[in-house]
Amino acid sequence: MHQCSQLKSVSSFRGPLHSAVPIAPKAYWFYATARKNAEGFNMALQFDPTLIEHSCNTGWIGPALAAMKAALEAPELPTAPATCQICAYVTSRGLAERTS
Numbered sequence: 001m002h003q004c005s006q007l008k009s010v011s012s013f014r015g016p017l018h019s020a021v022p023i024a025p026k027a028y029w030f031y032a033t034a035r036k037n038a039e040g041f042n043m044a045l046q047f048d049p050t051l052i053e054h055s056c057n058t059g060w061i062g063p064a065l066a067a068m069k070a071a072l073e074a075p076e077l078p079t080a081p082a083t084c085q086i087c088a089y090v091t092s093r094g095l096a097e098r099t100s
Helices: 005-009 061-073 085-099
Strands: 011-013 021-023 026-034 047-055
Touching: none
Parallel strands: none
Antiparallel strands: 011 021, 026 047
16 A cells, blocks of 8 residues: 555545545646647657646545445345436347347
8 A cells, every 4th residue: 555644634434345445635637738839740749747636525435335335235236217328228228139
């Protein structure tokens, strides 16, 4: 596991996974922009990288992991929401395959 002095504020989720999963309250966005005014192409693009720190709410992660695990271990499949287009496609495809 990565040890870093900056991760002292990391919270831990201990739940049905039976192990502590560190969840940091910070995330980072990385992107690179191609240099439009670079001298010559020379078969290589040059980029200016940018890293942006983002504080985020991690309170939902622990309960979401527990709910996912419970759904995976449940004896029955969860009910699909009526608005799920993927579920509707899978259902209609299954019906079509059974009738052909």
